[in-house]
Amino acid sequence: xxxxxxxxxxxxxxxxxxxxxxxxxxxxxxxxxxxxxxxxxxxxxxxxxxxxxxxxxxxxxxxxxxxxxxxxxxxxxxxxxxxxxxxxxxxxxxxxxxxxxxxxxxxxxxxxxxxxxxxxxxxxxxxxxxxxxxxxxxxxxxxxxxxxxxxxxxxxxxxxxxxxxxxxxxxxxxxxxxxxxxxxxxxxxxxxxxxxxxxxxxxxxxxxxxxxxxxxxxxxxxxxxxxxxxxxxxxxxxxxxxxxxxxxxxxxxxxxxxxxxxxxxxxxxxxxxxxxxxxxxxxxxxxxxxxxx
Numbered sequence: 001x002x003x004x005x006x007x008x009x010x011x012x013x014x015x016x017x018x019x020x021x022x023x024x025x026x027x028x029x030x031x032x033x034x035x036x037x038x039x040x041x042x043x044x045x046x047x048x049x050x051x052x053x054x055x056x057x058x059x060x061x062x063x064x065x066x067x068x069x070x071x072x073x074x075x076x077x078x079x080x081x082x083x084x085x086x087x088x089x090x091x092x093x094x095x096x097x098x099x100x101x102x103x104x105x106x107x108x109x110x111x112x113x114x115x116x117x118x119x120x121x122x123x124x125x126x127x128x129x130x131x132x133x134x135x136x137x138x139x140x141x142x143x144x145x146x147x148x149x150x151x152x153x154x155x156x157x158x159x160x161x162x163x164x165x166x167x168x169x170x171x172x173x174x175x176x177x178x179x180x181x182x183x184x185x186x187x188x189x190x191x192x193x194x195x196x197x198x199x200x201x202x203x204x205x206x207x208x209x210x211x212x213x214x215x216x217x218x219x220x221x222x223x224x225x226x227x228x229x230x231x232x233x234x235x236x237x238x239x240x241x242x243x244x245x246x247x248x249x250x251x252x253x254x255x256x257x258x259x260x261x262x263x264x265x266x267x268x269x270x271x272x273x274x275x276x277x278x279x280x281x282x283x284x285x286x287x288x289x290x291x292x293x
Contacts, residue, residue, distance in 0.1 A: 031166040031167070032166060032167075033164035033165065033166050034164055034165060034166070034167075034196065034199055034206075034208065034245060035164045035245070036160040036161060036164065036165065036196075036208065036243060036245065037126045037127065037128075037160055037248055038088060038124050038125075038126055038127070038128040038160065038248060038249065039083070039088065039126055039248030039249075040080045040083075040088065040247065040248050040249045040290075041080065041083070041247075041248075042080055042081065042082055042083050043080065043292055043293045044079075044080045044290060044291070044292060044293070045077055045078065045079045045080070045290070045291050045292075045293055046077070046078045046080075046249055046287060046290055047075060047076075047077050047078075047287070047288045047289045047290070047291070048075070048076045048077075048078070048285045048286060048287055048288065049073075049074075049075060049284075049285070049286045049287075049288050050072065050073060050074050050075070050076055050097060050283075050284070050285055051072075051073050051283070051284050051286075052070075052071065052072040052073070052282070052283040052284075053069075053070070053071050053072075053280075053281075053282045053283070054068070054069070054070045054071075054279070054280065054281050054282075055068070055069050055070075055278075055279070055280045056068045056069075056277070056278070056279045056280075057277070057278050058261075058263065058275060058276060058277030058278060059263065059275035059277075060182050060263055060275070061182060061222075061224060061229035061263055061265060063275065065104060066182075066277070067103065067104075068101065068102065068103040069101075069102045069103075070099070070100070070101050070102075071099070071100045072097055072098065072099045072100075073097070073098055074094060074095070074096050074097035074098055074111075074112075075094055075095055075096070075097075075288070076092065076093075076094050076097070076285070077092070077093045077094060077095075077116070078090050078091075078092055078122075079091045079092075079093070079116075079119070079293060086125055086126055087123055087124065087125055087126075087131065088123070088124040088125075088126070089121070089123055090121070090122045090123070090124065091116075091119035091120070091121055091122075092114065092119055092120040092121075092122050092153075093114045093115060093116045093118075093119040093120070094112065094113060094114045095113065095115075096111045096112065096113050097111065097112040097113075098111050099111070099112065099144075099145075101145075108144060110142065110144055111142075112139060112142050112143065112149065113139075113142065114138070114139050118135070118138060119135065120133060120134070120135055120136055120139055121133070121134040121135050122134075122153075126160075127159050127160050127161075127162065128157055128158060128159040128160050129159055130153070130157070133153070136149075157253075158173070158194070158210075158212075158241050158250065158253055159173055161194075165196045166196070167196055167197070167198060167199065168195070168196065168197075169195070169196055170193050170194060170195040170196075171193075171194050172191065172192065172193050172194070173191075173192040173194065174189075174190070174191055174192075175188075175189070175190040175191075175192070176188070176189055176190075177189075177190070181220065181231075182220075182222070182229070182231070182263070183222045183229075184220040184221055184222035184229065184231065185220060186218060186219070186220035186231060187218070187219050187220060188216070188217075188218050189216070189217040189218075190214065190215070190216050191214070191215045191216075192212055192213070192214055192215075192239075193212065193213045193215075194210050194211070194212050194241065195210065195211050195212075195213075196208060196209075196210055197209045197210065197211050199245065202244075204244050204246075204247060205244055205245065205246030205247055206244070206245040206246055207242065207243070207244060207245070207251075208242070208243040208244075208245050209240070209241075209242060210240065210241035210242070210243060211238070211239070211240055211241075212238060212239035212240060212241060212255065213236070213237075213238055213239075214235075214236060214237040214238065214239065214255065214257045215235075215236055216233075216234065216235040216236070216237070216257060216259050217233070217234055218231065218232065218233035218234070218259060218261055219231065219232055219233075224265060226267065227265050227266060227267045227272060228265070228266050228267075229263065229264070229265060229266075230263070230264045230265075230266045230271075231261065231262075231263050231264075231277075232261050232262060232264075233259045233260060233261020233262070233277060233279070234259065234260065234261065235257055235258050235259030235260060235261075235279070236257060236258075237255060237256050237257015237258060237281070238255075238256060238257070239253070239254050239255035239256060239257075240252065240253075240254050241253050241254075247290070249287075249290075250285075250287070251286070251287040252284070252285070252286050252287065253284065253285045254283070254284040254285075255281070255282075255283055255284075256281070256282045256283075257280075257281055258278065258279065258280040258281070259277075259278065259279040259280075260276070260277075260278055261276075261277045261278075261279075262274045262275060262276050262277055263275050263277055
């Protein structure tokens, strides 16, 4: 679905390579390790609430306003149909994700729907990586944006380390995206550092609290007659992930970050003109209920 409209105006196309946990503390013998994995039970349906907001302010290479406000909200149902040794076969449906886009004084609103009788079929591995997505055409046909919704889904959800971490251990998730924007290929580098902060008992079993730190770099250029249009931006942010370790799924995933950059007309090493650009992103997935099919 539209699980992270974090670059809704830009789109997403990322490759994720989570690293193993690493910290000096992990070398201390006798520290308890915790298995983090996507491993819900067959027949279980996880119902999540989605809330996403993106605000962009700035001007393009010829001073044209690029201001945009995008919001998305709705419900996502993930039904677990089969679980093997290393894969989880699911069906993703939604009664509707409402999307609102306000740009250049114009507003566009539409709804993305995937009924239970015609769901998107998603295969995960135990690390939370999406290995295959099927039956997506009907959903993509509803999309009015300039990016693939499935690529957003494929690259939004958190992934877990291959080696069980102890409290205080961290692991990384690196994403590199190349997307069309303002007549250029914009390169987006996102580095996420997850840290297992604590594990506490709860009525549903052990609850793990994970914090996330985001570092974002954007760059791109295009030819403008005798000059070049150059885009650069950097940003940081934070987030959190709540995991039910014994149940094998997360109950909350939130991220919040901002990017400051500029679009400049450059000749040689000199900027002839430059316009500031800002991008702010806030997204959350919160578990509403877990039910047996």
